[in-house]
Amino acid sequence: MDQYYPFLTLPLPYSYVSLMPCCDADTLYAHHQYYANSVRSLNRLTVRYGLMERSLEELIAGELNLPPVPEREIKNLAGLVYNHNLYFNSISGSVGLPPENALTEELRATYGSLEQFLKLVMESAQSVYGSGWLWLIVEGGGLHLATTQNNETVSLDAVAPILIVDLWEHAYFPIHRFELDAYLRDWFARINWDHAEALYLNAVQ
Ligand SMILES: [Fe+2]
Numbered sequence: 001m002d003q004y005y006p007f008l009t010l011p012l013p014y015s016y017v018s019l020m021p022c023c024d025a026d027t028l029y030a031h032h033q034y035y036a037n038s039v040r041s042l043n044r045l046t047v048r049y050g051l052m053e054r055s056l057e058e059l060i061a062g063e064l065n066l067p068p069v070p071e072r073e074i075k076n077l078a079g080l081v082y083n084h085n086l087y088f089n090s091i092s093g094s095v096g097l098p099p100e101n102a103l104t105e106e107l108r109a110t111y112g113s114l115e116q117f118l119k120l121v122m123e124s125a126q127s128v129y130g131s132g133w134l135w136l137i138v139e140g141g142g143l144h145l146a147t148t149q150n151n152e153t154v155s156l157d158a159v160a161p162i163l164i165v166d167l168w169e170h171a172y173f174p175i176h177r178f179e180l181d182a183y184l185r186d187w188f189a190r191i192n193w194d195h196a197e198a199l200y201l202n203a204v205q
Pocket residue numbers: 031084166168170171
């Protein structure tokens with residue numbers, strides 16, 4: 001659902017200590033504070049430049065007609081907020097086996113198995129140089145993996161995001177160092193499948 005000013009810092013749907021070993025409490029707290037600070041900055045700039053009628057998605061994708069520096073800063077913050085909203089809610093506070101639902105059935109149909117899907121997630125993530133994001137999206141009725149750089153989003157008017165992985169080092173380096181595959185395996189074990197299923201059904205129905 002699109003959001004409007006004032007943009008809100010969504011609370012974590014789990015405690016700071018509940019994501020070990022995927023993420024330790026200090027790292028998760030710092031990560032969430034970084035996101036909260038970005039929400040405050042976005043609200044401040046939205047007011048300063050008179051953009052309160054623009055939705056979050058319009059700030060990301062629309063022409064703001066501002067000088068290059070504030071235009072880039074607002075779009076970067078809006079993408080950061082959108083991506084972290086989805087990321088923190090794509091993760092579950094408990095570890096469990098993937099359920100049998102419409103999304104996992106389609107993942108198996110598309111990629112052969114969930115393990116094969118995770119392998120492609122790892123390969124796709126390795127293709128992102130510098131900071132960025134990895135997405136599972138619905139496009140044209142089918143599931144696809146996509147990557148974006150920095151705080152860019154996928155084309156929100158053309159595709160439906162289902163899952164997202166934060167590939168900035170702040171998300172995993174304190175625990176996983178350069179072991180990106182280990183981070184992604186831990187992330188996979190913590191997918192909030194109910195949240196992803198709801199987004200998937202909304203996208204295909
Ligand atoms: Fe992040």
